[in-house]
Amino acid sequence: MTELSLVQAVNAALRRAMVENDRVLVLGEDVGIDGGVFRATDGLFSSFGAERVLDTPIAEASIAGVSIGLAAQGFRPVAEIQFTGFAYACIDQMLNHASRMRSRTRGRLTCPMVLRAPAGGGIKAIEHHSESPEAMFAHIPGLKVVMPSSPARAYSLLLSAIRDPDPVVFLEPTRLYRAAREDVTDDGAGLPIDRCFTLRSGRDLTIVSWGAMIKEALEATDRLASEKIEAEVIDVATLKPLDSATILASVARTGRLVIVHEAPMTCGYGAEIAARVCEGAITSLLAPIERVTGYDTMMPYLRTEAAYMPNVGRILDAVRRTMAFA
Amino acid sequence: MRVVSELGISISRVLDSEGKVVGAMPDFARDPVMLLRLYRALVLTRTFDTKAVALQRTGRLGTFASSLGQEAVAVGVAAAMRPDDVFIPSFREHGGQLWRGVTLKELFLYWGGDERGNDFAGPREDFPNCVPVGSHAPHAVGVALAFRLRGDKRAAVCVFGDGATSKGDVAEALNMAGVWKVPTVFVVNNNAWAISVPREKQSAAATLAQKAVAAGVVGEQVDGNDVIAVCAVVERALARGRQGLGPTVIEALTYRLCDHTTADDASRYRDDAEVSHHWPAEPLVRLRNFLTHAGHWNKAAEEALLHECTNAVERAAADYLATAPQPLSANFDFVYATAPAELGDQRKSALAVEGAP
Numbered sequence: 001m002t003e004l005s006l007v008q009a010v011n012a013a014l015r016r017a018m019v020e021n022d023r024v025l026v027l028g029e030d031v032g033i034d035g036g037v038f039r040a041t042d043g044l045f046s047s048f049g050a051e052r053v054l055d056t057p058i059a060e061a062s063i064a065g066v067s068i069g070l071a072a073q074g075f076r077p078v079a080e081i082q083f084t085g086f087a088y089a090c091i092d093q094m095l096n097h098a099s100r101m102r103s104r105t106r107g108r109l110t111c112p113m114v115l116r117a118p119a120g121g122g123i124k125a126i127e128h129h130s131e132s133p134e135a136m137f138a139h140i141p142g143l144k145v146v147m148p149s150s151p152a153r154a155y156s157l158l159l160s161a162i163r164d165p166d167p168v169v170f171l172e173p174t175r176l177y178r179a180a181r182e183d184v185t186d187d188g189a190g191l192p193i194d195r196c197f198t199l200r201s202g203r204d205l206t207i208v209s210w211g212a213m214i215k216e217a218l219e220a221t222d223r224l225a226s227e228k229i230e231a232e233v234i235d236v237a238t239l240k241p242l243d244s245a246t247i248l249a250s251v252a253r254t255g256r257l258v259i260v261h262e263a264p265m266t267c268g269y270g271a272e273i274a275a276r277v278c279e280g281a282i283t284s285l286l287a288p289i290e291r292v293t294g295y296d297t298m299m300p301y302l303r304t305e306a307a308y309m310p311n312v313g314r315i316l317d318a319v320r321r322t323m324a325f326a
Numbered sequence: 327m328r329v330v331s332e333l334g335i336s337i338s339r340v341l342d343s344e345g346k347v348v349g350a351m352p353d354f355a356r357d358p359v360m361l362l363r364l365y366r367a368l369v370l371t372r373t374f375d376t377k378a379v380a381l382q383r384t385g386r387l388g389t390f391a392s393s394l395g396q397e398a399v400a401v402g403v404a405a406a407m408r409p410d411d412v413f414i415p416s417f418r419e420h421g422g423q424l425w426r427g428v429t430l431k432e433l434f435l436y437w438g439g440d441e442r443g444n445d446f447a448g449p450r451e452d453f454p455n456c457v458p459v460g461s462h463a464p465h466a467v468g469v470a471l472a473f474r475l476r477g478d479k480r481a482a483v484c485v486f487g488d489g490a491t492s493k494g495d496v497a498e499a500l501n502m503a504g505v506w507k508v509p510t511v512f513v514v515n516n517n518a519w520a521i522s523v524p525r526e527k528q529s530a531a532a533t534l535a536q537k538a539v540a541a542g543v544v545g546e547q548v549d550g551n552d553v554i555a556v557c558a559v560v561e562r563a564l565a566r567g568r569q570g571l572g573p574t575v576i577e578a579l580t581y582r583l584c585d586h587t588t589a590d591d592a593s594r595y596r597d598d599a600e601v602s603h604h605w606p607a608e609p610l611v612r613l614r615n616f617l618t619h620a621g622h623w624n625k626a627a628e629e630a631l632l633h634e635c636t637n638a639v640e641r642a643a644a645d646y647l648a649t650a651p652q653p654l655s656a657n658f659d660f661v662y663a664t665a666p667a668e669l670g671d672q673r674k675s676a677l678a679v680e681g682a683p
Contacts, residue, residue: 056502061461069467069470073469073472104454105444108444144662
């Protein structure tokens, strides 16, 4: 067991996947000798060479598009998109091609590829580097969308994503890349990418979140514990396909739900979760569902970024509203 | 000041519009059997096109993109390829797909709105049609990169229209293919019109082949109505690719004698006189003239061929029309390798709807 940061865990998973399957390739901007701007591919070039770690020209749509061609030919490309705002250029390729190749050829051609991108704010980056595009990808049939919240889960979920027979968008919370370290066993074990993870058990309310907001949710939960309020914290981790059952079972027990995400509220992924709970557990609800999200504004520049991001204070406010509802 | 780079775009042609030899006859064209195969492929493609339009007009096929007048591009391309190369077409390359073993029935199924039409029994690695313009160009780079990484002596061939050369995807793909020197052949089916926008409004470039030059890629033109010339230039480009000499862009000059699709009415933006002007240059007549003058063809052979092609197309059309639509479950069964629970639930409720197929 080694203590790794999230970005080191990503690196370890990539290395492990490349060792176990020589069809796994890494491609993207500056992923070669530079090891990626966040160092997620650090050292892979010297270990595996230029044939398996490919620096691409700056062309995000084609990084995805080339991956589709490679995947259809039996390779397992893991494409890195350098910054979150540049991932939108890949939506055409992912939506019109990668996601539907299996369906439109009735299984003849498939696209087992992973599109990795950093995501989310809170790192005082320049514009277009802090967005949270998960709902846009999650809306696309045929894709899977994963967003880990800890080094160990990042390691195991990425391995599963690379081994998956279908295209996976893997969004890595930039804010967590170096925020904390935890023990990661580099044993090649994957985690299922159709499962939510219950990180804390509690009987009073359910907090559902993913990515960097898990840290805020856990901190809020610690504060609530000192007030004798027990919050259950669920890390969605895989947004598509969604493990509704875990969320519904939790809400059935607690009767109160707070959803936390960084992306704007309208048509954010929280809306989907709220709808599922209304469909599947409305009779258990003791209070309206609360959403703590980014605002329906542009992601602000770094000086006012903090006021945009959901934080412990905003989560506690929402929890108090839901607890006070009678 | 000195010149540091020149475009150097040339055009190849073997037969003129009357079928007279005006260029060097490639080796394969010395074999009349090959020429007769090419001619049959052109006739079969046109017969299929005619039937497909007729089926659409009578409500028995979806919107259809005819290849009328452009048959020699896709047929010539496919004839130059080896079976284990991979064809990545846009949506007007029926002739090439047929040559490579896609069946007439599969084509009818595809255009009739049935995904099984893309499950080619023949060329299992060929890509299905790409309707979003030009976005398949990077796929051809990926496929060719896969060949190079594996050390296969195979190539990827991508066809798109003149309009697609305005797309970023195509520019990106040419650039990447150039950097990586992958065995990709990009063929521009320049049929002079992108729906209602004529070639000169698509790009200020004098040729579309020269789009290759900026990417460090070889670019050339060919008379796209001359199936022998198309086949010859693609064959040369494929040979270069297999030798590791990198990609090629081939601009095939042809003309769209039909509407863009059956949903289009070209009379809104194009003079009939322009179309009439291009009819004499269409690809079938010149090869037929050449074959006739060379003593390989006559009226009886022509009638027999038309009869054979019509029969084949009619049989396939009847087979398509007699094929029941897929059950609703099929739409759920191919979204993922294994359907997630939530999709399984949707499948179950969809099938439970009264009257669900």
